[in-house]
Amino acid sequence: MKQIIAQYNKKMAKPEGEVPKIVPGDTVRVHINLYEGGTDHIAGLKKIHRIAAKGKQSKQNVERIQVFEGTVLAVHGQGPMQKVTVRKIASGVGVEKTYFVNSAKINKIEVTRHGVVRRAKLYYLRDRVGKATRLKEKMVR
Amino acid sequence: MGIRRAVPFFLDKAMIKKIPAKKIGMTSAFDGTGTTLPVTLLQPLPVVVTQIKRQETDGYSAVQVAYRETLEKRINKPTKGVLAKAGTDKVFSKFYEVRCSPEELEGIEVGMEVNPVDFMARWDQINVTGMSKGKGFAGAMKRHGFAGQQRTHGDPDNRRPQSNGATDAARVFKGSRRPGHMGHDQVTIKGLTIFEYDKDLNVIAVSGSVPGPNGGMLFVKRISERPADEIAAVEGEE
Numbered sequence: 227m228k229q230i231i232a233q234y235n236k237k238m239a240k241p242e243g244e245v246p247k248i249v250p251g252d253t254v255r256v257h258i259n260l261y262e263g264g265t266d267h268i269a270g271l272k273k274i275h276r277i278a279a280k281g282k283q284s285k286q287n288v289e290r291i292q293v294f295e296g297t298v299l300a301v302h303g304q305g306p307m308q309k310v311t312v313r314k315i316a317s318g319v320g321v322e323k324t325y326f327v328n329s330a331k332i333n334k335i336e337v338t339r340h341g342v343v344r345r346a347k348l349y350y351l352r353d354r355v356g357k358a359t360r361l362k363e364k365m366v367r
Numbered sequence: 368m369g370i371r372r373a374v375p376f377f378l379d380k381a382m383i384k385k386i387p388a389k390k391i392g393m394t395s396a397f398d399g400t401g402t403t404l405p406v407t408l409l410q411p412l413p414v415v416v417t418q419i420k421r422q423e424t425d426g427y428s429a430v431q432v433a434y435r436e437t438l439e440k441r442i443n444k445p446t447k448g449v450l451a452k453a454g455t456d457k458v459f460s461k462f463y464e465v466r467c468s469p470e471e472l473e474g475i476e477v478g479m480e481v482n483p484v485d486f487m488a489r490w491d492q493i494n495v496t497g498m499s500k501g502k503g504f505a506g507a508m509k510r511h512g513f514a515g516q517q518r519t520h521g522d523p524d525n526r527r528p529q530s531n532g533a534t535d536a537a538r539v540f541k542g543s544r545r546p547g548h549m550g551h552d553q554v555t556i557k558g559l560t561i562f563e564y565d566k567d568l569n570v571i572a573v574s575g576s577v578p579g580p581n582g583g584m585l586f587v588k589r590i591s592e593r594p595a596d597e598i599a600a601v602e603g604e605e
Contacts, residue, residue, distance in 0.1 A: 227391045227392055227581060227582060228392070230391050230408065230410070230568055230570060231391060231392050231394050231408060233568055234394060234396075234408055234565060234568060234570060234572070235394055237565075238396060238397050259401070261400070307394075307395060326397070326401070326403060328397070329397055329401035329402075329403070330397060330399065330400055330401030331400065331401035331402070332401070
């Protein structure tokens with residue numbers, strides 16, 4: 227039965243290559259699809275019935291794309307339901323957001339920088355301010 | 368030698384509105400906009416008509432069907448006899464009956480196979496009936512939602528049911544909410560929506576949770592069908 231669940235979940239994944247490999251310490255730019263005034267108009271159906279729009283959510287329905295750039299603190303889980311927690315400082319306030327990387331809400335994710343880290347969860351960065359939050363860049367050969 | 372009929376012909380019949388299913392387990396799914404939903408995967412099972420009960424012969428009209436395929440060594444001789452009479456070459460271990468009006472019996476024959484693959488994609492809202500997980504002997508807080516007592520200020524035990532009524536009657540009234548056996552009851556969850564039907568895996572993803580353990584048997588009853596335009600949209604996608 228676990229195989230059936232795994233096979234069902236597999237369908238949720240985006241096409242291969244669309245989601246980059248993300249590790250803690252990376253600096254990422256997350257492009258988020260925004261729908262002004264809710265999402266009910268998209269499929270013209272009840273929220274639960276968006277099966278008709280399933281898998282082929284048209285990009286032209288996206289009204290705005292917002293970019294959230296920050297450091298990956300943690301990667302939760304694996305496979306289609308994987309989530310990443312991204313932290314940035316916005317107007318002096320720390321902001322953390324957790325995304326499903328395979329969700330249609332995410333337009334794309336770019337990895338701009340790899341940081342040198344020795345842990346899987348970088349929650350210690352929350353206690354640091356200013357220059358101390360910087361991570362050394364990992365040089366890729 | 369099961370006789371297969373085109374299903375839309377008797378789609379509205381009572382026996383087709385209730386089918387057995389196996390609970391696979393829970394997971395989450397993305398809808399069209401990327402919002403996650405909690406879903407339970409259920410595997411609808413094929414059934415075979417084994418007996419038709421008529422007003423004249425049995426005093427009521429109903430359709431008896433067999434479900435849950437198994438090995439031949441697992442069933443007893445009387446069950447084999449019923450299956451042989453129906454003329455099916457598959458081996459089933461369980462039976463149930465669906466009451467229906469005498470008119471609805473028309474067109475249903477003994478030995479007819481009903482495969483949910485043919486019509487499952489059209490179902491929209493369902494009721495799911497099953498046995499809930501047994502909880503054993505449970506206290507009043509868990510079983511009836513009692514508030515319990517305060518945790519601090521020296522309370523010796525804060526999960527008691529406490530008083531059960533006045534001293535005048537000098538007895539416990541029937542039906543009083545007391546600790547006792549909880550769970551393993553028949554539970555029906557009404558008005559669940561089918562998020563989608565996966566034809567390849569033969570599983571329906573029902574939004575929300577259903578009673579019982581993973582692998583348990585359930586009965587799924589259709590209460591509404593998808594609108595025609597939605598069916599067309601889903602079929603067009605495949």
